[in-house]
Amino acid sequence: MLTLFHTLVAFHIVFGAVGLVCFWVPVLGRKGSPNHRLWGKIFARTILMAGFIAVLLSLCTLIDPLSTHPHLKDPVFVRGIFGIMMFYLAILTINLAWYGVETLKNKANHRANRRGLNLFLQPILIVAALGCALEGILIGQLLMVVISIVGFATAGTNLFFMFTPNPAPLTYLKEHVKAIVGAGISVYTAFFAFGAVRIMPTIALHPVLWAIPLITGLGIILYHHRQIRLRLEAHSTSQSNKSLGLGF
Template sequence: MLLVFEAFVIAHIVTGSVGLVAFWVPVIGRKGGDVHRRFGRVFTFTMLATGAAAIGISTATLIAPLATHPHLDDAVFVRGIFGWMMLYLAVLTINLAWYGWLCITVKRDRAAMRTPVNLGLQVVLTLLSVNCVVQGVLIGQPLMIGISGIGFATVATNLYHMYRPAPHPFGWLSEHVKALVGAGISVYTAFFAFGAVRIMPEIALNPVLWSVPLITGLAIILYHRRFILKKRAGKKAAPAVAA
């Protein structure tokens, strides 16, 4: 079990590191060009791989908590944080990366987004968000309860976009940004927090540490949303000028 766990950890670190570097190229660089698309693909697929590896890590932790985390001595705590919460974050990352990829692939064809895989990811993430709340209550970890809200919000906004009667003309682009930046937030949060357990365990569950990626990501999403709305306003104004 330990060898399998370590293999998943190595895969998680390698794919996650590549993805988190690639993340900044489409965020900062020129939008829509070849470089944007190329690094966007790298980021998306490494996030899917990182999430899959994290599922392996969390599953091994749930089976053998102290064997996989010998530097800790509380099996209940390890199962809660490194098992259930990491499993939740892993599926959150996969959900956002896959949803964001579909948004840019099918664009306005929202019926094409309502695939069994995509809808199934919404169901699984909802169940894991509920479980994260329950486990947080059982082991007395408010952080688990609070962070579950991201999962509920993700599912709610994803389904709202897929089923809303009159979608925003650039809604698919706004959702694309939300989802892929959200995937970056999820993985940066996991890297900061779970990495801190080994380096500085006393601050690993500090809400301030967990809030840094969230605040940064929300700022990026709001900035790009404003850019998208301005783009829409410019396209509306163009026909009026021509007339």
């Protein structure tokens, strides 16, 4: 078990590190450019792999908490944080990365968003978030309860978009940004928090540490949503001018 766990950790770090670096290329680069598409695909694929491996790591922890985390002595704490919460965050990351890819791929066929794994991941995330919240209450970890709200909000907004019959123009682009940046937030949160547990256990669950990637990510999402709105308004103004004979 321990050898398997350490092997999974190594692969998780590799995929996660690549994703952490790749994240900034599509975020900061010109949207729609070849670089944006290339590095966006690399980010999504590496994050999906890191998320899948995190699911396996969380299951190993639930089976044998103290052997997998010998530096920590409380099995209840280890199961809660590295088992239940890591499983939830892994599902959240997978959900966001997959949904972000699907919304863009299905921009011309909105109904396709309601099929297969994209749909299946929404109730799975709700169940994982509920499990994280309940475990947080049982073991007295308020952070687990608070962080579970992100999962409920993610699945709720995803389902709202997926089952909206005719979304407004460019809504799919807003959902794409929300999901991909959200996946980045999730990965950076795990990097700061779970990495800090090994280096500085006393601050690993400090709310400020968890707030840094969340606030940064929300700022990025709001900025890009504003850019999309301005783009849509400019297009609408151009179309109105043409209909009035003011443009060519």
